Amino acid sequence: EIFTSMMNVKQAIDTERKLIYHLKAYIEQETERLRDIQRFYAKVSQLHSAVYSRLTGAAAANPLVAFTLIKRLHSEWPNVVYSEEAQENTQALRSGYRNVEGSLPKQEDIQGAAQGLMRLQDVYALHVEGLVRGHFQRLTNQGNTVDIYRPRVSIPLSGDDCFLVGKVAYDVEDYYHSVQWLEESVRLFRGSELAWRPEDEGSLEDALDHLAFSHFKTGNISYALSLSQELLRHDPLNERVLLNVEKYERLLVENPYKATAAGVLKRPSTTYLRTRNTYERLCQTQGSQPKHYEDPELFCDYFTNGSPALLLQPMRREVVSFKPYLVLYHNFITDAEAESIKKVAQPALRRSVVASGENQATVDYRISKSAWLKDTAHPIVGKLDERIHTLTGLNVQHPYGEYLQVVNxxxxxxxxxxxxxxxxxxxxLYRLKTGNRVAxxxxYLSAVEAxxxxxxxxxxxxxxxxxxxxLFWxxxxxxxxxxxxxxxxxxxxxxxDKWVANKWIHEYGQEFQRRCSPNPDE
Ligand SMILES: O=C(O)CCC(=O)C(=O)O
Ligand SMILES: [Fe+2]
Incomplete structure (x- = not known):
């Protein structure tokens, strides 16, 4: 599950570095092998043009010429043709590959990564064509594009990259996304002069095939037909496509008004969420806190909570909202502490789960890895517990507080x-027998770029x-x-690379800090 944590993605960079090293050695050895073969070829072809052609009959009469001819045909040619070097080189490459095989991404990673891209496309309303060129842009109502983020490093996607994303959508019958990504794939494959690349999974024909079927499924039959006809020009004997063309033509004759009935495709309902519009709008603004002038009661201060520990170095407190009550403590942790926490958590990171009935489950709506750190894991964990206690006055000791959950x-x-x-x-959550999570x-253990x-x-x-x-609430x-x-x-x-750490505090153990009240508004 490499795609669920940026830390694993970073580790994948090292994996590829090893593969690059093996491939370099392979190319060098193969180049040398081909050079040797070229030398043999040059020798033989030169003999033929210099010796055999001019003297023809006379050449064969020379016993030295005859002997070397026979020797070459008897052993030199088979040595070249059946050389084991090619196989040895391939084997060395493959054994290097097998060494890292265990840490390579799996099918679920490629799917998860593709779904991640489509999620970003949806939530941030990104323009697919821009994304493919390496830009994070939104299409305005006027049809212009605006940058929502300019990355420091980026790379454009290939026709095959887009084919793969489109295929992931296609395989779950999500034609809303498959149409957009396969459209890009077809465009890029059409425009690339390289007809074949050893690394590619798909081809222009594959992309046309899947795009045509996606359009057929969404009711755009005339477009499905023209794409299939284009496909037949590359692969004229493809029986299945020939049958499809026949079918599309028949459908268009029977139902001519249905030609381009596609209309506007809707996003798949698998991603249905009642609050989706608000959620996405709030994500797109990338931070939109209530301002002091909107609620004059909001304030910032240097907060000590009456504690001697905080008197020397008060905490910068920002009350962000009253409903719900939400406070931001600036510089709660130092860079060095945050780095240590991440380092301690790393080996314990596992796919994050959510409560599902009485159990826990992995779900698409929470994509991260997390680790639970006891205060014994590292002195800093205990120090943070202490600091949270000082600030909030709450009892955060297990089981009144859960262990620290570090998330990547x-x-x-x-x-x-x-x-x-x-x-x-x-x-x-009730397994701790300390009530519900009261706070x-x-x-935030890291910044992110966007x-x-x-x-x-x-x-x-x-x-x-x-x-x-x-953040406290x-x-x-x-x-x-x-x-x-x-x-x-x-x-x-x-x-x-976003990291956070959660400390969840339970109801019990806080009776003196947080008085009960029957008033439902408090
Ligand atoms: O990562 C965030 O900003 C929120 C995380 C969160 O709500 C959680 O882990 O429960
Ligand atoms: Fe949460």
Whole structure:
């Protein structure tokens, strides 16, 4: 599951570096082998033009010429033709490949990465044609493109790259995406002068085939027909396509008005989410906090919580919202501490799960890896517990607080709108027997280049990632009921390596810090 964590993607760079090394050795050896063969070829062909052609009959009469001719035909030619060197070179290359095989991406990775790209396309309303050229752009209503982010490094995609993304969509009958990506694939394959590349999975014919069928499925039969006819020009004997062409022509005769009935394709309903429009709007703004002038009660201060530890170095507190109550503590953690936490978490990272009934499950709506760190894992974990306790006054010791959950997002990694507290009595969150999650303390362990904001859906704002800051909010009202205003999400990461750490604090153990109240508004 390389695609679920950027850390694994970084490790994949090293894997490819090893492969490059093996391929270089292979090319050198093969080049040498071909040079030797060329030498033999040059020798023999030169003999033929210099000796045999001019003297023909006389040449064969010379016993030295005759002897070398016989020797060549008897042993030199088979030595060249049946040389084992080619096989030895291939074997060396393959054995180098087998050494890294265990760490290579799997089918689920290619699918997950392609789905990540399509998620970014959807949530940030990206223009596919721009994306293919390596740009992160949105198409305006006037038909212009605007950059939403200019990456420092980027690469354009090939026809085969686009074919693969389109194929992932096609295989799940998601023709909304398959049409857009295969369209790009066909365009790029048509325009590339290289007809064949050893690394490619698909070809212009494959792309035409899948694009034609996608259009057929969405009702655009005349376009399906013209694409199939183009395909037949490359592959005139393809029985299946010949039959399709016949079928499309018949359909068009029977139902001429259906020619281009495609209309506007809708995004697939598998990604249905009631709050999707708000969620995506909040992600697109990449940070849209309420401003002080919008709510004059909001404030910033240097906060000590009456603690001697904080008197020397007060915390920069920013009250971001009252409904729900949300506070941002700036510079909660230092760069060095954040790096240590990530380092300690790395070997323990596993695919993130969510509560599903009484159990836990991996889901498409949370794409990341996470690790649970006990305070014994590293002295810094205990220090952070202490700091959270000082700031909030809450008891964060296990089991009143959960272990620290360190999260690393992957390609288009996200966490769609959810509550941190349990909303059903059977939730696995109750296994600690310390009640529900009363509060969340979330630390941003990294910056990102673009995307990845934390969006509060009903409260209608999003917090851009503030490196080293921490976000605190109450999940429950004082009467113990879940606070619906806390519905929140981690927006897909557009560019960057996003890390956060969650400390979830439970109801029990906080009785003196957070008094109960029957008032549902508190
Ligand atoms: O990554 C974020 O911004 C939010 C993460 C989150 O809500 C969670 O892990 O529960
Ligand atoms: Fe959350």
């Amino acid at each position: 997002y992957g390609i288009g990694g996200h966490y769609e709108p959810h509550f941190d507290h349990a909303t059903s009595k059977s939730s696995p 969340t303390f979330m630390i 995307g990845g904001s934390t969006a509060f859906i009903y409260a209608n704002f999003s917090i851009p990632i503030v490196q080293n800051a921490a 109450w999940n429950l009202h004082r009467n113990g009921q879940g606070n619906g205003d806390t519905l929140h999400a981690g927006c897909p990461v557009l560019v960057g």
